[in-house]
Amino acid sequence: MRIKADTERCIGAGMCALTAPKVFDQSEEDGTVLLLAGEPSPEDEAAVRRAVQVCPSGALSIS
Amino acid sequence: MTNALPQPVTLPLSRENRVDPPQDLRRWREEGPLRPMLYADGHVGWLVTGYSAVRSVLADSRFSTRLELLHPPISQRLQQAKKRPGFFLREDPPEHTRFRKLLTGQFTVRRMKQLEPRIQKITEDRLDAMERGGPPADLVRDFALPIPSLVICELLGVPYADHDRFQRDSSTLLNLDTTPEQAQEAIEGLATYLYGLVVRKRSEPDDALISGLVSTGELDDTEITGVAMLLLIAGHETTANMLALGTYTLLQNPEQLAALREDPSLTESTVEELLRYLTIVHLGPVRTALEDVEVEGYMVKAGESVTLSLQAANRDPERFEDPDTLDIRRQAMGHLSFGHGIHQCLGQQLARIEMRIGYPALLRRFPGLRLAIPAEDVAMRSNMAIYGVHRLPVAW
Ligand code: HEM
Numbered sequence: 001m002r003i004k005a006d007t008e009r010c011i012g013a014g015m016c017a018l019t020a021p022k023v024f025d026q027s028e029e030d031g032t033v034l035l036l037a038g039e040p041s042p043e044d045e046a047a048v049r050r051a052v053q054v055c056p057s058g059a060l061s062i063s
Numbered sequence: 064m065t066n067a068l069p070q071p072v073t074l075p076l077s078r079e080n081r082v083d084p085p086q087d088l089r090r091w092r093e094e095g096p097l098r099p100m101l102y103a104d105g106h107v108g109w110l111v112t113g114y115s116a117v118r119s120v121l122a123d124s125r126f127s128t129r130l131e132l133l134h135p136p137i138s139q140r141l142q143q144a145k146k147r148p149g150f151f152l153r154e155d156p157p158e159h160t161r162f163r164k165l166l167t168g169q170f171t172v173r174r175m176k177q178l179e180p181r182i183q184k185i186t187e188d189r190l191d192a193m194e195r196g197g198p199p200a201d202l203v204r205d206f207a208l209p210i211p212s213l214v215i216c217e218l219l220g221v222p223y224a225d226h227d228r229f230q231r232d233s234s235t236l237l238n239l240d241t242t243p244e245q246a247q248e249a250i251e252g253l254a255t256y257l258y259g260l261v262v263r264k265r266s267e268p269d270d271a272l273i274s275g276l277v278s279t280g281e282l283d284d285t286e287i288t289g290v291a292m293l294l295l296i297a298g299h300e301t302t303a304n305m306l307a308l309g310t311y312t313l314l315q316n317p318e319q320l321a322a323l324r325e326d327p328s329l330t331e332s333t334v335e336e337l338l339r340y341l342t343i344v345h346l347g348p349v350r351t352a353l354e355d356v357e358v359e360g361y362m363v364k365a366g367e368s369v370t371l372s373l374q375a376a377n378r379d380p381e382r383f384e385d386p387d388t389l390d391i392r393r394q395a396m397g398h399l400s401f402g403h404g405i406h407q408c409l410g411q412q413l414a415r416i417e418m419r420i421g422y423p424a425l426l427r428r429f430p431g432l433r434l435a436i437p438a439e440d441v442a443m444r445s446n447m448a449i450y451g452v453h454r455l456p457v458a459w
């Protein structure tokens with residue numbers, strides 16, 4: 001699984017960091033998404049899928 | 064749409080059995096996700112009740128949230144309200160983006176986690192005071208309202224000693240029976256107070272949020288006043304009502320309450336489920352179409368307003384199994400109680416932490432917590448923009 005995060009779209013709501021804290025963080029500066037792992041470990045994949053689903057701005061995608 | 068549309072309805076706010084959405088909303092959602100709605104100024108727009116339709120409108124940039132474009136869903140007041148610089152909830156990009164980007168760094172999951180010890184201390188202090196003074200106690204006055212008020216004051220750098228003043232003004236603003244003149248007076252009162260504060264922060268800076276905004280040099284004093292007003296209003300009435308109404312709801316569901324007491328690891332899912340189940344933002348949000356947009360087969364024309372019923376959406380059986388049952392073990396994340404799209408609640412991670420600390424601390428302190436009056440006598444806030452209880456007398 002590869003994750004793409006679009007910081008231009010991101011509104012810093014933090015749903016990703018809340019849902020999959022091993023994979024997402026937020027920048028100290030403007031709160032936008034930071035990828036801790038571009039390729040999550042298999043046990044985090046379900047959480048990543050949930051994060052993509054709940055992200056309010058559509059900033060996250062997986063392939 | 065090929066089918067004839069039903070007659071326009073007006074938005075119901077009164078919940079017949081207290082916590083569940085108005086019966087009409089459920090019936091209408093079963094008939095279709097959108098239907099024509101009559102607004103207070105005579106405009107015929109839309110009411111959206113289906114989960115997927117509400118979510119898609121909130122995520123769609125062809126719908127605007129600008130105050131001057133919105134028709135008032137229930138009272139004329141909204142339309143007469145003046146536009147305020149910095150009140151970015153009512154701005155579209157790029158204006159909205161300018162403010163939101165300045166603030167999101169202050170509200171990250173991590174930042175909010177750092178506030179945990181302080182929120183814990185504030186919560187325990189309130190519980191101590193309750194214990195000293197009672198029983199009985201009014202959970203709203205003694206617990207639910209002071210905690211988020213103290214927290215947001217500290218975060219912003221607003222002296223809590225002034226809380227009587229801004230609490231009165233903000234509750235006037237959220238009261239749907241308030242006349243336009245009263246609302247104007249409350250808004251001016253709040254604005255004057257906060258403007259004075261912003262000016263003072265220029266000469267006497269501290270390390271709280273308002274000073275932080277002043278020091279970026281990106282906003283002028285009226286804009287910072289608008290931001291502070293939005294945060295102050297949104298930051299205390301909302302969480303306060305969740306804490307009180309959530310406690311009421313748990314007390315009415317003793318098996319769920321017992322399960323939570325027994326297993327504190329259920330706290331996070333309980334908070335999400337209470338947010339979903341109670342959906343305290345029961346008026347709007349409202350948006351207006353900037354161009355013709357088809358929403359699930361319905362044609363919303365440019366200039367028409369849509370009211371997104373979060374409470375109907377959060378009880379949509381297409382999205383949540385057995386939606387009218389409170390189940391603190393369910394995966395309720397994905398609920399729309401904080402909205403969706405670019406305006407999704409900025410303060411949600413703070414609200415979550417306040418609730419994740421507040422409910423368990425209250426239950427731990429008072430193992431025999433119960434209502435001190437019959438449940439039927441608890442007065443509900445149907446006349447307020449944020450739903451909840453006016454008072455919650457409890458004993459232990
Ligand atoms: C349980 C508590 C809360 C609930 C249910 C709630 C709900 C909401 C909802 C539904 C919206 C979206 C409105 C729309 O789309 O038109 C929103 C926006 C907002 N909320 Fe909250 N809120 C809560 C707590 C807070 C707190 C504690 C703060 C501040 C610290 C806050 C600050 C804001 C702000 C600034 C916005 C506007 C965001 C924007 O336009 O980008 N809220 N809230």
Ligand code: SF4
Nearest residue numbers: 010011013014016055
């Ligand atoms: S959930 Fe989406 S909008 Fe929120 S911080 Fe993560 S990427 Fe950004």
